[in-house]
Amino acid sequence: MAVYLHSVTLDKGKCVGCTNCLKRCPTEAIRIRGGRARIIDEMCIDCGECIRVCLQHAKIALTDPLSSINRFKYKIALPAPTLYGQFKNLKDINSVPRGLMRMGFNEVFDVARGADIASRAVMERLKDPDCPQPLISSACPAVLRLIQVRFPELIDNIVDVRSPMEIAATIARKEFCEKNNVKPEEVGCFFITPCAAKATAVRTPIGHEKSAVDGAISMVEIYGLLSNQIRRGQTDQSDLNPDHRGSALGIGWARSGGECLAIGEEEALAVDGIEEVGKVLEAIENDRLPDLKYFEGLACAGGCVGGPIVFENVFIARNRIRKLVSELPKKNIEDAVSKEELDQLSSDITFDKPITPVETLKLDQDFNEALRKMDLIEEIRKKLPGLDCGSCGSPTCQALAEDIAQGFAREMDCLFLLKEKVSLMAKQMVEISELTREK
Amino acid sequence: MSQLREEFQITAMDFVTAGEASSRIKRILKKLGVNANVVRRLSIACYEAEINLVIHSMGGKLVLLVGENEVTLISEDVGPGIPDIRLAMSEGYSTASENVRMMGFGAGMGLANMARNADRFHIQSKVGEGTRIEMIFMIKDSRAEDKSEVS
Numbered sequence: 001m002a003v004y005l006h007s008v009t010l011d012k013g014k015c016v017g018c019t020n021c022l023k024r025c026p027t028e029a030i031r032i033r034g035g036r037a038r039i040i041d042e043m044c045i046d047c048g049e050c051i052r053v054c055l056q057h058a059k060i061a062l063t064d065p066l067s068s069i070n071r072f073k074y075k076i077a078l079p080a081p082t083l084y085g086q087f088k089n090l091k092d093i094n095s096v097p098r099g100l101m102r103m104g105f106n107e108v109f110d111v112a113r114g115a116d117i118a119s120r121a122v123m124e125r126l127k128d129p130d131c132p133q134p135l136i137s138s139a140c141p142a143v144l145r146l147i148q149v150r151f152p153e154l155i156d157n158i159v160d161v162r163s164p165m166e167i168a169a170t171i172a173r174k175e176f177c178e179k180n181n182v183k184p185e186e187v188g189c190f191f192i193t194p195c196a197a198k199a200t201a202v203r204t205p206i207g208h209e210k211s212a213v214d215g216a217i218s219m220v221e222i223y224g225l226l227s228n229q230i231r232r233g234q235t236d237q238s239d240l241n242p243d244h245r246g247s248a249l250g251i252g253w254a255r256s257g258g259e260c261l262a263i264g265e266e267e268a269l270a271v272d273g274i275e276e277v278g279k280v281l282e283a284i285e286n287d288r289l290p291d292l293k294y295f296e297g298l299a300c301a302g303g304c305v306g307g308p309i310v311f312e313n314v315f316i317a318r319n320r321i322r323k324l325v326s327e328l329p330k331k332n333i334e335d336a337v338s339k340e341e342l343d344q345l346s347s348d349i350t351f352d353k354p355i356t357p358v359e360t361l362k363l364d365q366d367f368n369e370a371l372r373k374m375d376l377i378e379e380i381r382k383k384l385p386g387l388d389c390g391s392c393g394s395p396t397c398q399a400l401a402e403d404i405a406q407g408f409a410r411e412m413d414c415l416f417l418l419k420e421k422v423s424l425m426a427k428q429m430v431e432i433s434e435l436t437r438e439k
Numbered sequence: 440m441s442q443l444r445e446e447f448q449i450t451a452m453d454f455v456t457a458g459e460a461s462s463r464i465k466r467i468l469k470k471l472g473v474n475a476n477v478v479r480r481l482s483i484a485c486y487e488a489e490i491n492l493v494i495h496s497m498g499g500k501l502v503l504l505v506g507e508n509e510v511t512l513i514s515e516d517v518g519p520g521i522p523d524i525r526l527a528m529s530e531g532y533s534t535a536s537e538n539v540r541m542m543g544f545g546a547g548m549g550l551a552n553m554a555r556n557a558d559r560f561h562i563q564s565k566v567g568e569g570t571r572i573e574m575i576f577m578i579k580d581s582r583a584e585d586k587s588e589v590s
Contacts, residue, residue: 153479
C-alpha cells in the first residue's frame with residue numbers, strides 16, 4: 001500500500017498532552033502517550049477537527065509555503081470558492097483573481113469553474129438508471145477517507161468524478177501550455193486551500209494515480225498579503241479570462257448544499273460537520289434513505305467556508321458568499337458547461353484507480369484470533385470505570401480496552417485501576433508490617 | 440472453535456436509544472473483519488429488526504452470535520405476536536400507528552426486507568406470547584468479494 005502522507009501533524013514542542021484533541025477526533029485516531037499526542041496515521045482522515053480544538057495550536061496543517069511557487073517558471077493559482085468569502089467590502093469579485101496575479105501568478109483559474117464542470121458531470125451520471133443509489137459526492141477528501149475507514153460498503157456509491165480542484169488544474173495547465181507554447185512541466189498549479197484534507201489529496205489523491213495540482217497553499221497564510229493587494233489594486237481593471245471564472249452556482253460550492261443546488265437534484269441531501277456526516281452515512285448503510293439519489297457530505301460545519309485554515313469566521317464567510325452569488329448573473333449549469341465541452345474532458349475528469357477500503361477497524365487478520373481478542377476486550381472493559389475521561393491517553397474506556405488487547409497500552413494506564421491497585425498494595429503493606437511486629 | 444455472543448435489550452417505544460444496538464452490532468462485525476457485503480446486509484436487517492422491536496413489540500432483545508462460518512441474529516420479544524405472518528411478510532403491509540408513520544417508520548417493508556437481506560430467515564410467532572426471528576448470514580471468504588447479492 002502506498003504511504004499515506006498526512007497534512008495534519010503535531011508540533012511536539014507545543015503539545016502539552018491535554019485531552020482536547022483526543023476527545024474530539026471522529027475516528028479515534030489520537031492517543032496521548034508519553035505526555036504528547038500521537039496521530040495514528042492509518043486512522044487519521046485529515047478532517048482538521050484537532051486543529052480547530054487545540055488550544056496550544058500544536059496541531060498544524062502542513063501546506064506548501066507561498067515561496068514554493070518559484071519552483072516553476074509559470075505559476076497558476078487555483079482559488080477555492082471559499083477564498084471569495086474572506087474579504088469584507090469586496091466591491092468587485094474580480095479583484096480577488098487580480099490580486100493573485102499581482103502576487104506573482106501568471107494565471108488564475110477558479111476552482112469554482114472546476115465545480116461547474118464537476119456539477120455537469122455529476123448531472124450526467126445521475127441520468128444513468130444504473131448508477132448507484134445514492135450517489136455520493138467525491139468533493140470532500142476527508143469524507144472519502146471516512147468512507148474508506150468506516151464505511152467501506154459505501155465505496156461503490158462514490159461518484160467517479162474528480163474534484164473541482166483537480167478538474168481546474170487539468171484544464172488550466174492544458175490551456176496555458178497551448179496558449180503560450182510552453183511545456184507542461186514548466187507550469188505549476190497551486191490550490192489556495194481552506195483545509196488540510198485538500199493538501200493531503202494533492203499528495204495522495206483518492207481515486208486517481210497522480211494529482212494535477214503541484215502544491216496547496218494555506219488560505220490563512222496568504223490572507224494578509226492578498227488582502228493588501230486587493231486594497232491597493234482597487235483601480236486595477238486588467239483583463240481576466242472570462243472562461244476561467246466560475247458561475248454563481250460554482251462559487252456556491254463553498255457553502256454546504258451548494259453542490260446539491262448546482263446539480264439541481266430534488267432527491268439530494270447535504271450534510272456538513274464530520275460527526276453528522278458519519279451519522280447520515282450510517283443511515284444510508286442501514287438503508288433508511290431508499291429514495292435518496294445524491295449525498296453531499298462535507299467534513300467542516302458550514303461547508304468549505306468552515307475549513308480549519310481559513311481566516312474568516314464560518315458564518316460571516318458563508319453570508320458573504322451568499323451575497324456575492326446573488327449579485328452574479330443567474331446561469332444554470334447546462335449553460336455554463338456544454339455537453340460537448342464535457343465530452344471532450346471526459347477521461348481527464350474521471351477516476352482511473354479504484355478506491356480501496358482502509359482496514360483499520362479489524363482486530364486481527366485471523367478471524368478466530370479476532371474473536372479471541374473481542375472476548376479479551378470485553379473482559380478488560382468490564383474492569384474499567386466507564387467514565388471515558390481520557391486520562392489514560394485513549395479516547396474512551398472501550399478504546400483503552402482495545403489498545404490493551406492489541407498490546408499498545410496497559411491496565412495500569414487507567415488512573416482508577418492504578419488508584420485501586422495502590423490502595424490495595426498499601427493495605428497489604430500495613431498487614432505485612434503488623435504481622436511482622438507481632439512476631 | 441470460539442464463538443461470540445452478545446445480547447442487547449430493546450425497550451418498546453424508546454426512540455431515544457433506537458438504533459444504538461444496531462450500531463454496536465455493526466461495529467463488532469467490522470472489528471472482526473467480516474466481509475463488507477455481509478456487514479451491509481446485516482446492518483439493514485438488524486436495523487429493521489431493532490426498529491420493529493421498538494415500534495411493534497412490548498419489548499425484547501437482539502442476540503448476536505458470531506461463529507467461524509456464520510453470523511446469527513435473533514430477535515425475540517414478549518408480545519403481542521403476529522396473527523398472520525404471511526400477511527405481515529408482504530411488502531407495504533403495516534400495523535404501525537399514525538404517530539409512528541409520522542416519524543418516518545412503519546412503511547411496512549420491515550419483515551420482507553429482513554428476509555431479503557438474510558441468507559436464511561426463520562420466523563415464528565404466537566399471539567399473546569411473542570415473536571422470534573432468526574436470521575443467518577454466511578461469512579464468505581473475506582478475500583473473495585462477492586457483491587452479487589447486494590440488492
